[in-house]
Amino acid sequence: MRYAETGYNLEIDLATGNIERVETDPRLMELHLGGLGTNVKMHWDRVPPETKAFDPENLLIFSTGLLNGTPAYSANRTLVTFISPQSHLLAYPMMGGFWSAELKYAGYDKVIFRNKSPKLVYIWINNDKVEIRDATHLKGKGALETQDLIREELKEPRAQVAAIGLAGENRVFTASIEQGRSSASRLGGGAVMGDKNIKAVAVRGTKDVYLARGAEFMQLMEEVTEYINFRNTNPIPDVMTILSGIGSPQEMKHTDEKWHTENFMWGNARTRRRDFWNKKNEENWTSTQLESITRLISCFNCPQQCGALVSPEGVSRYMMKCFGKLTYSMAAYVDDLGFNFRILQRATEYGVDSFSTPQILAFAVELYEAGILTDKDFEGCPPDKEGRFFWLLDRVARREGIGDILADGVYYAARKIGKGAEKFDHNTIKKHEQLPLKLGMLDPIYFLMYSTNEKISITQIEGNFPQSAFPTREQREAFVKDWIQVPDERFKQYILDWEPRGDHAIPYFPTPEMCSEIVDWMEMLHNIDDALGLCAGMSSFCLKPPYHIHNYPKLISAATGMDIDEAGLKKIVNRSRNLHRAFNNERGLRRADEKPPEDHWKRRFPELEEKLLSTYYKFKGWNLDGVPTRERLMELDLGYVAEDLEKRGILEVGKN
Amino acid sequence: MAKIKKKIKTIKVDADKCNGCRACEIVCSGYHSTPKYSSINPARSRIHVISHRMKNIWLPVFAGEYAPAECMGRDKYVIDGKEYDECSFCRASCPSRDFFKEPDSGLPLKCDMCESDPPLSTPMCVQKCLNNVLTYEEREEEVEEEEVKVEDVETGLGSMIPARQTWTSDCIIGVYSLT
Numbered sequence: 001m002r003y004a005e006t007g008y009n010l011e012i013d014l015a016t017g018n019i020e021r022v023e024t025d026p027r028l029m030e031l032h033l034g035g036l037g038t039n040v041k042m043h044w045d046r047v048p049p050e051t052k053a054f055d056p057e058n059l060l061i062f063s064t065g066l067l068n069g070t071p072a073y074s075a076n077r078t079l080v081t082f083i084s085p086q087s088h089l090l091a092y093p094m095m096g097g098f099w100s101a102e103l104k105y106a107g108y109d110k111v112i113f114r115n116k117s118p119k120l121v122y123i124w125i126n127n128d129k130v131e132i133r134d135a136t137h138l139k140g141k142g143a144l145e146t147q148d149l150i151r152e153e154l155k156e157p158r159a160q161v162a163a164i165g166l167a168g169e170n171r172v173f174t175a176s177i178e179q180g181r182s183s184a185s186r187l188g189g190g191a192v193m194g195d196k197n198i199k200a201v202a203v204r205g206t207k208d209v210y211l212a213r214g215a216e217f218m219q220l221m222e223e224v225t226e227y228i229n230f231r232n233t234n235p236i237p238d239v240m241t242i243l244s245g246i247g248s249p250q251e252m253k254h255t256d257e258k259w260h261t262e263n264f265m266w267g268n269a270r271t272r273r274r275d276f277w278n279k280k281n282e283e284n285w286t287s288t289q290l291e292s293i294t295r296l297i298s299c300f301n302c303p304q305q306c307g308a309l310v311s312p313e314g315v316s317r318y319m320m321k322c323f324g325k326l327t328y329s330m331a332a333y334v335d336d337l338g339f340n341f342r343i344l345q346r347a348t349e350y351g352v353d354s355f356s357t358p359q360i361l362a363f364a365v366e367l368y369e370a371g372i373l374t375d376k377d378f379e380g381c382p383p384d385k386e387g388r389f390f391w392l393l394d395r396v397a398r399r400e401g402i403g404d405i406l407a408d409g410v411y412y413a414a415r416k417i418g419k420g421a422e423k424f425d426h427n428t429i430k431k432h433e434q435l436p437l438k439l440g441m442l443d444p445i446y447f448l449m450y451s452t453n454e455k456i457s458i459t460q461i462e463g464n465f466p467q468s469a470f471p472t473r474e475q476r477e478a479f480v481k482d483w484i485q486v487p488d489e490r491f492k493q494y495i496l497d498w499e500p501r502g503d504h505a506i507p508y509f510p511t512p513e514m515c516s517e518i519v520d521w522m523e524m525l526h527n528i529d530d531a532l533g534l535c536a537g538m539s540s541f542c543l544k545p546p547y548h549i550h551n552y553p554k555l556i557s558a559a560t561g562m563d564i565d566e567a568g569l570k571k572i573v574n575r576s577r578n579l580h581r582a583f584n585n586e587r588g589l590r591r592a593d594e595k596p597p598e599d600h601w602k603r604r605f606p607e608l609e610e611k612l613l614s615t616y617y618k619f620k621g622w623n624l625d626g627v628p629t630r631e632r633l634m635e636l637d638l639g640y641v642a643e644d645l646e647k648r649g650i651l652e653v654g655k656n
Numbered sequence: 657m658a659k660i661k662k663k664i665k666t667i668k669v670d671a672d673k674c675n676g677c678r679a680c681e682i683v684c685s686g687y688h689s690t691p692k693y694s695s696i697n698p699a700r701s702r703i704h705v706i707s708h709r710m711k712n713i714w715l716p717v718f719a720g721e722y723a724p725a726e727c728m729g730r731d732k733y734v735i736d737g738k739e740y741d742e743c744s745f746c747r748a749s750c751p752s753r754d755f756f757k758e759p760d761s762g763l764p765l766k767c768d769m770c771e772s773d774p775p776l777s778t779p780m781c782v783q784k785c786l787n788n789v790l791t792y793e794e795r796e797e798e799v800e801e802e803e804v805k806v807e808d809v810e811t812g813l814g815s816m817i818p819a820r821q822t823w824t825s826d827c828i829i830g831v832y833s834l835t
């Protein structure tokens with residue numbers, strides 16, 4: 001009997017239409033848990049470094065996490081992995097919603113797609129019955145629209161459907177995979193799905209997920225529940241509202257956007273508007289949001305309400321979450337939030353990432369204003385800010401005219417356009433658009449997170465450690481008093497000693513050694529979440545979360561029957577983390593790629609930055625080029641990885 | 657005929673607050689597995705959250721009585737301008753569909769208010785719904801001795817006003833009687 005996991009994967013060869021239900025090796029759970037961990041292992045075993053995003057050999061894997069389908073609150077992430085057309089590295093965007101639990105109940109841990117279908121299809125997984133069905137009638141349909149059309153066609157309102165829109169079909173590099181109120185957006189999963197000619201994957205399951213020691217698991221969940229209730233009624237004082245609670249940012253609930261609108265950059269990550277949140281704008285934004293939201297909604301088995309069904313004036317209903325609420329208004333310099341609610345409806349149906357896409361459009365507008373793109377490129381484009389953004393979005397999703405170039409994202413578009421356009425690509429890391437933030441003083445913790453994580457998206461790296469020093473000693477003492485989540489007591493001392501100004505302030509404090517420990521902790525927790533399918537909003541992404549390194553091993557043990565302690569859990573995620581790094585190293589990732597945009601901070605410290613990177617690499621057991629050493633790999637039972645790295649000349653034999 | 661006192665157990669459903677998380681389904685299925693919580697499977701749950709997301713329908717419904725045959729006159733609902741299927745919001749386990757049936761045996765499922773010995777303070781779905789959609793209420797009523805089971809059900813949801821059920825303003829009320 002398999003516990004927590006189902007022990008079966010679905011293997012689908014799209015070229016031949018062959019579908020297999022494959023039993024997995026139980027040892028894989030012991031070595032990599034599940035979710036991201038076991039996915040990385042599968043890509044390592046089966047996808048050679050020569051494979052490109054749109055090669056048939058690129059695997060597209062939809063995975064559940066180890067705890068999906070169990071009563072663990074907020075364990076609902078569907079993880080999608082593939083070689084990204086943008087970064088050429090192994091990408092792993094995730095979505096909340098209801099899909100992964102349904103897949104578990106259908107009896108599978110993962111769905112693995114290889115090769116390409118000769119025509120547009122959708123997949124219908126109904127317990128043991130799995131079909132590849134014609135989807136030519138869904139061509140060009142919206143990503144949300146498609147989900148309901150498929151449910152109707154199947155006469156199964158309980159089916160959960162993940163679908164792409166036109167952007168995915170057209171292999172737009174920022175195409176997302178949409179599912180209900182959620183989406184797996186970053187790094188072009190929708191494009192790979194479209195390239196494989198999969199319009200959607202629908203799933204319905206009515207089987208059991210087993211718990212090894214269910215009563216004990218529920219007992220442990222009692223404590224988690226109590227803490228959730230405590231945190232929901234006791235927001236953390238002295239931090240911004242958005243950071244004070246648990247769950248993904250409660251963007252649908254909170255209307256106060258002073259922080260985002262005045263601290264994040266507008267346009268192409270260009271302008272800070274420190275006086276934006278005046279009375280007029282506050283009123284407009286608040287009323288737009290309140291009038292548009294029909295209902296606050298959650299993901300599977302989660303008490304929070306990070307999403308919303310929205311019915312904005314003039315467009316059809318859709319579902320919204322998170323920062324997408326304001327990215328288009330800010331990128332377009334449109335003060336009216338109603339514009340964002342309107343354009344996001346179209347963007348969601350097209351199925352595009354709402355972090356990257358608005359920046360691409362803003363980048364195009366800048367190039368036009370600078371005379372690099374011309375009237376000819378913008379022929380037919382309305383002159384007003386709003387109209388221009390709608391027009392550009394249409395071009396990108398349809399890959400028409402200039403849109404065909406922009407659809408590859410800022411990095412590639414800048415190089416294709418040339419004529420100095422490269423200078424306007426000032427907010428990408430590893431070819432991927434970042435949050436529009438430009439700050440003053442180098443932050444050593446953020447420097448490391450931005451530079452080194454495989455996720456390439458800061459929101460899924462940061463979280464447990466406060467973003468800045470508390471001004472007063474009293475505030476620091478109050479913060480550490482009930483900080484049960486720390487893996488080690490010394491982190492409390494770092495907070496107590498950390499000051500906004502002076503010798504104990506950034507960039508020199510926390511020291512590179514401390515920063516390494518802090519970043520490693522945050523990354524570890526994200527990696528655990530991504531293996532378990534837990535929402536980062538209830539764990540790695542927020543301050544003082546309900547799940548942490550002290551209760552996770554107990555929950556995993558009770559669910560799986562595999563007895564595991566903190567050290568054991570850390571070792572497992574370290575193993576997967578190093579395997580992921582080695583996989584990307586084989587695809588060319590090196591130290592030279594690990595750097596935030598030049599203008600991310602005004603005040604930079606090149607020597608300190610090099611030291612930070614070297615210290616962190618050493619802490620991780622990597623060589624100075626950011627490649628795991630043989631010694632490190634051996635400790636993690638990854639001898640086969642060391643051999644391969646040596647065979648390919650990435651590690652020198654006999655030398656670290 | 658002699659009168660006896662009977663406990664009426666009610667779960668009040670404030671559907672407007674439901675965020676559609678299905679925690680209620682998960683715990684119900686786990687609680688009713690043997691041994692308790694050895695398996696989870698919402699398809700075995702005795703509560704089902706009917707959802708039509710784009711139509712703003714998130715409606716927890718408790719499994720009611722087994723209906724041996726499809727019923728005759730069915731209801732049509734119009735909510736928010738959209739028309740719904742005849743069986744959309746029915747609580748019965750009935751031959752016409754696979755709702756509220758054990759997935760493997762097809763045996764009907766019925767909410768038993770988590771009856772147990774010793775009794776729970778509140779039913780499990782009520783405990784695990786952290787959004788206070790489900791509220792447990794108990795009251796005593798005097799009834800005729802013979803009347804062992806009352807099968808009365810009241811259900812309600814804002815704008816839905818079908819003919820044969822009693823609907824209250826913005827909540828669904830399921831009244832269950834257990835001796």
Ligand code: SF4
Binds near residue numbers: 298302
């Ligand atoms: S915290 Fe929010 S995003 Fe996370 S699972 Fe819950 S509802 Fe979904």
Ligand code: SF4
Binds near residue numbers: 684702719767769770
């Ligand atoms: S009261 Fe108990 S049996 Fe009835 S639906 Fe709730 S959890 Fe299930």
Ligand code: SF4
Binds near residue numbers: 673676678680786
């Ligand atoms: S647990 Fe509560 S909020 Fe969640 S679906 Fe059930 S009734 Fe709705």
